[in-house]
Amino acid sequence: MSSRMVCRVYFSPQGTVKKIMDMIAKQFHGIQLICDLLKTSKNEEVELSKDDLLIVGMPAFDGKFPSFCIQQLQSFRGSSTPAVIYVAYGEGGYGTTLKELKTLLEKQGFHVITAAAFVCSQMTQRSSDEEDLKKIKEFTEISKLIDQHFSENYTETLELPDDKSSPKRKFSFRPTANDACTSCGTCVSICPVQAISQKHPQKTNRWKCISCTSCIHVCPAHARGFYDRKYERARKYFTSDQIVKKSEIFY
Numbered sequence: 001m002s003s004r005m006v007c008r009v010y011f012s013p014q015g016t017v018k019k020i021m022d023m024i025a026k027q028f029h030g031i032q033l034i035c036d037l038l039k040t041s042k043n044e045e046v047e048l049s050k051d052d053l054l055i056v057g058m059p060a061f062d063g064k065f066p067s068f069c070i071q072q073l074q075s076f077r078g079s080s081t082p083a084v085i086y087v088a089y090g091e092g093g094y095g096t097t098l099k100e101l102k103t104l105l106e107k108q109g110f111h112v113i114t115a116a117a118f119v120c121s122q123m124t125q126r127s128s129d130e131e132d133l134k135k136i137k138e139f140t141e142i143s144k145l146i147d148q149h150f151s152e153n154y155t156e157t158l159e160l161p162d163d164k165s166s167p168k169r170k171f172s173f174r175p176t177a178n179d180a181c182t183s184c185g186t187c188v189s190i191c192p193v194q195a196i197s198q199k200h201p202q203k204t205n206r207w208k209c210i211s212c213t214s215c216i217h218v219c220p221a222h223a224r225g226f227y228d229r230k231y232e233r234a235r236k237y238f239t240s241d242q243i244v245k246k247s248e249i250f251y
Contacts, residue, residue, distance in 0.1 A: 004030035005048060009076065010057035011037040011069050013192075013214035016120045017057045017088050024084070024140045025055055028147070037072050038192055038214060047077045053147060054083040054110055056101065059120070059212065063095015063163065066210055068193055070104065078109035082150045084143045085112055088120035089245075093163040098250070102160055112158050113150060114143040115250040135247040142251050160250055173226045174209045175216050177202040180223035187215035187224055 006028045012018035018036070025032065030053065033046070048054055054076065058065040065087065083105050087097045094117045102112045116139045119132055174195075177187075181202050188196045195208035196215060204215075216224045 005033055005052040006030040007033045007035065007046065007048060007052065007054045007076070008057075009035045009037065009054065009073065011059060011066060011192075011212075012057070013038060013059065013212035014120070014217055017059055020086065020088060020118060020136055021055065021057045023136055024057075024086075024143070027140050027144060028053060028055070035076075037069055038190070045075045045077060048079070048081045048110075050078075050080045052078075052081050054078060054081055054105070056083065056085045056105065058085075058087050058097065058101060060087045060089035060094040060097040060117075061210060061212070063089075063093050063097060065097050065101060066192070066212065068210075073104055074108065076105075076108055076110075078105070078111075081110050082147055082154075083110040083112045084114050084147070086116040086118060086139070088118050089163070090120055093245075095163050097163075098160045099162065102158065111150075111154065113146045113154075113156070113251070114139065115158060115160055116248065117163070118247045119245045132247050135249060139249045142249065146251060158250060173228050173230075174204045174206045174211060175213060175224050175226055176204050177219075177223045178225070178227060180221045181219075182221050182223070184220065186218050186220060190214050190218045 006025060008021050008025045010017050010021045012021070056073070058069065085098065085101050085105065087094050087101070089097070098115050098117060102115065105112055116135070118136065183201050185198055185201060188198050188201055191214065192212065193208045193210055195205040
C-alpha cells in the first residue's frame with residue numbers, strides 16, 4: 001500500500017464541490033486525508049512532503065472564494081508539494097479566485113500544477129451536465145499525468161487568467177426562512193460564519209452571510225431559500241442566452 005498522502009481540502013456548502021472532489025481524488029492512489037472546511041471550524045496544522053499531493057476545491061462567490069477559508073488553508077504546509085486546484089462557479093463568474101488560491105498555496109510551500117474552473121450555479125441548477133463531466137475527467141487525467149512526472153526539479157509555472165466572462169451586473173441576496181421554519185437550529189449549526197442566531201433562525205445577518213446556501217441545503221423543513229422578489233428577475237437574467245459559461249482547464 002502506498003504511503004503517499006493525498007490530502008483533499010474543500011468547502012462545499014451545496015455538495016457540488018465535494019462531488020467533483022470525490023470524482024477527482026479517487027483516481028489518485030495513497031492515504032486519503034479528507035478536510036471538509038464546512039464541518040471543521042479549526043484545523044490543526046497539516047504538513048505534507050514533496051511526495052504527497054494536495055487537492056483543493058472551492059466555490060467562487062462573485063469572483064472570490066470565502067475569506068474565512070483563508071485562515072483554514074494557512075494551516076496546510078507543503079515542501080514543494082504538488083497541488084491540484086479547482087473552483088466551482090456560477091452567475092458571478094470565477095473572477096480572480098484561481099489566481100488568489102494559487103498565490104496563497106504557493107506561500108504555504110505548494111507547487112500548483114493544474115487548475116480548473118467548473119460551471120455550477122444555484123440559480124441555473126446546473127451542476128454537472130455531460131460536457132462538464134467530460135471536463136472533470138479530462139482535468140483528472142491531465143493532473144495525473146503531470147503529477148506522475150512531478151519532481152522537486154519541476155520548474156513549470158502555471159499562468160492563470162482572470163475570468164473575463166463575469167457579468168458587470170451584480171446581485172446580492174441572503175437566504176431567509178418562511179413560515180415552514182420549525183426553529184430546529186439545523187441551519188444555525190451549519191452556518192460557517194454564524195450569520196443565523198438560535199433565537200431568531202428565520203432571519204439572517206446580511207453583514208455576515210456569504211450566501212453559500214449551506215443552510216438551504218440542510219433545512220429538514222425546506223423552509224430556507226431566497227425569497228427576495230428581485231431574486232426571480234435575477235434568476236431569469238442568469239438563465240438567459242446572454243450568459244454563456246464553459247468549464248475551463250489550465251495546465
